[in-house]
Amino acid sequence: MARGLAHLSDEALVALVARADEEAFAELYDRFGRVAYGLALRVVRDPALAEDAVQEGFLAVWRSAARFVAERAKASTWILTLIHRRAVDLVRREQPRRAEPLELAPHPTGDDTEEEAWLRLRRTRVQEALRRLPDKQREALELAYFGGFTQSELADRLGEPLGTIKSRMFSGLASLREVLAQGELEEEGWREPRSTS
Amino acid sequence: MERAEIHELSAAYALDALDASELEAFEDHLARCAECRENAASFQAVASELAYEAEAPAPPQALRERILADARREQPKVVSLPRRRWAFPVAATAAVAAGCAAVGLAFWAADLSQQLDEQRDAAHLSEEAVAALAQADTRRIPLDGANGVLVVDDETGKGWLVVLGLEEAPSAKAYEAWVIEGDAAVPAGLFSGGGVSTVVELGAPVPEGAVVAVTVEEAGGVRQPTQQPVFISGEAA
Numbered sequence: 001m002a003r004g005l006a007h008l009s010d011e012a013l014v015a016l017v018a019r020a021d022e023e024a025f026a027e028l029y030d031r032f033g034r035v036a037y038g039l040a041l042r043v044v045r046d047p048a049l050a051e052d053a054v055q056e057g058f059l060a061v062w063r064s065a066a067r068f069v070a071e072r073a074k075a076s077t078w079i080l081t082l083i084h085r086r087a088v089d090l091v092r093r094e095q096p097r098r099a100e101p102l103e104l105a106p107h108p109t110g111d112d113t114e115e116e117a118w119l120r121l122r123r124t125r126v127q128e129a130l131r132r133l134p135d136k137q138r139e140a141l142e143l144a145y146f147g148g149f150t151q152s153e154l155a156d157r158l159g160e161p162l163g164t165i166k167s168r169m170f171s172g173l174a175s176l177r178e179v180l181a182q183g184e185l186e187e188e189g190w191r192e193p194r195s196t197s
Numbered sequence: 198m199e200r201a202e203i204h205e206l207s208a209a210y211a212l213d214a215l216d217a218s219e220l221e222a223f224e225d226h227l228a229r230c231a232e233c234r235e236n237a238a239s240f241q242a243v244a245s246e247l248a249y250e251a252e253a254p255a256p257p258q259a260l261r262e263r264i265l266a267d268a269r270r271e272q273p274k275v276v277s278l279p280r281r282r283w284a285f286p287v288a289a290t291a292a293v294a295a296g297c298a299a300v301g302l303a304f305w306a307a308d309l310s311q312q313l314d315e316q317r318d319a320a321h322l323s324e325e326a327v328a329a330l331a332q333a334d335t336r337r338i339p340l341d342g343a344n345g346v347l348v349v350d351d352e353t354g355k356g357w358l359v360v361l362g363l364e365e366a367p368s369a370k371a372y373e374a375w376v377i378e379g380d381a382a383v384p385a386g387l388f389s390g391g392g393v394s395t396v397v398e399l400g401a402p403v404p405e406g407a408v409v410a411v412t413v414e415e416a417g418g419v420r421q422p423t424q425q426p427v428f429i430s431g432e433a434a
């Protein structure tokens with residue numbers, strides 16, 4: 001990492017990617033590739049499809065970086081939104097076994113890298129926040145975000161009026177936002193590690 | 198006629214739970230409704246936190262290679278700055294950028310707006326710059342490497358740099374602004390920095406797709422940049 005990209009913010013990297021900087025793009029992949037793959041895998045439930053979603057999502061990052069507006073969103077949100085959109089498109093098109101448990105091939109957990117520790121910390125944080133939500137709100141969020149169901153499909157599946165589903169998703173995200181914001185206050189001083197390689 | 202219900206879709210949008218026709222209608226609506234834009238952005242930030250709830254095994258190394266190769270194949274895709282001269286000056290800006298990087302540009306931008314508001318009374322900004330910042334049809338493009346924005350009036354192409362906390366240029370040196378389009382750099386003004394805020398009315402128009410860069414040069418200015426930029430704007434797309 002001769003250019004010291006590791007010290008740049010995610011947003012600064014996106015600005016470089018907008019100028020077709022390949023090294024900055026590689027650094028962005030190294031920061032978000034793993035969580036992107038985990039997300040895609042959870043949604044599409046098939047390793048080959050998950051790779052497709054990650055590939056298409058990152059290419060969307062590469063192509064549209066010039067349109068990213070740092071004042072409007074964090075780069076991490078923007079990237080994960082692009083990945084998620086691709087994953088949902090794929091799962092709707094291919095219709096694999098949505099919302100069924102996924103048998104993941106075990107992956108080596110022996111030497112815990114800094115990145116793994118960091119991801120585990122974030123994972124725990126979100127899991128704890130979700131646990132504090134009312135069951136029905138959590139269910140709506142998980143089925144929509146990870147199951148890839150549309151709001152109408154969710155209404156059918158859960159046997160509830162569409163309005164109920166909409167308001168569960170709305171209140172669910174609003175409560176999650178609140179719970180996560182509280183957590184952030186409690187963890188002040190807690191920082192994301194940068195380069196891990 | 199749009200139904201009032203369309204305003205209720207920001208959560209479903211952030212979760213990608215709209216079908217194709219709902220999505221199209223809502224994105225249409227987003228272009229016109231600031232409140233929904235704000236809701237959607239905030240919900241997207243929360244929804245993307247959910248991504249971390251998925252177990253994340255390492256993706257195959259081959260995927261990384263494939264993605265980087267695809268990107269390389271698509272070069273060049275934008276106005277590209279001559280690599281040798283304009284290779285981004287990471288070393289030069291790392292120290293300055295550290296300030297923004299730590300906070301995150303999104304928050305930093307909000308903070309900047311507030312600081313600018315606070316300074317209006319103190320008359321640190323020229324009336325013209327204040328007017329430009331207040332106009333709806335100017336755009337603020339964040340700077341890389343300095344705490345500030347490039348403000349561009351779309352109609353006239355007129356541009357201003359607004360920078361906070363810019364160090365004074367070294368003695369016998371000056372900051373020189375450049376409007377860069379393709380390979381061409383047009384000189385756009387000299388300034389010295391220092392003070393709480395620096396406002397520079399650019400001496401050259403900022404066309405679409407151009408970027409504005411600033412280098413440190415001899416006090417009288419030079420015809421073409423001889424140094425790496427100390428900061429640079431995003432594209433005035």
Ligand SMILES: [Zn+2]
Nearest residue numbers: 204230232233
């Ligand atoms: Zn609206």
